Amino acid sequence: MKYVYPVIFTPEDNGYSVKVPDLPGCFTYGDSLADAIDMARDAISMWLCDAEDKSEPIPPASDIKDVVHDANSFVNLIDVDTDFYRKENDNRAVKKTLTIPSWLNAKAEKANINFSQVLQTALKDHLGIKDRS
Structure with missing residues (x-):
């Protein structure tokens, strides 16, 4: 679902x-x-x-002209797409089938390698993705 809400930004020291x-x-x-x-x-x-998951009502967005803020602040519209957000932050495991040489499999199993963890780390490195902890 797509939404647009007015947001108040207030400059601080840092x-x-x-x-x-x-x-x-x-x-x-x-x-x-x-x-x-x-x-x-x-x-x-x-x-x-969270509101969508709990089937709670979604508050309507105010008109940007009606948002009260002090002279030091400013208001800007921010758009969000909860469907996109869910996809980007979905950490469910997905099963993948892959093929590696038998000799490599034997050595990795002997070394007690966690195949899933190694693949995830390699994919993140290859794609330039910082770890999400």
Whole structure:
């Protein structure tokens, strides 16, 4: 599902505090404006996914012109796609079948290698993906 919400960004000493007034308790922080926008998108997505999972009502987005903020803050619209967010953050295991030479399999089994972990690490390295802990 796609949503767009107004977000209040407030400059702080070392970044930006972020508040989503339409989503109770939805706050975050970013070290830079770009980081704050990413963090806002992530916080909104998590909030909405949780509400969708619990079949709770999704609050309507306010008109950006109606969002009250102080003179030091500014408001920007942030778009999120909960379907995309779920796909990007889905950590369920997926079974894959692969083929390796018999001699390599024997050596790896003798060394008690965790094939799944080695494959995951190799794929992340190959794709330049930082570990998500």
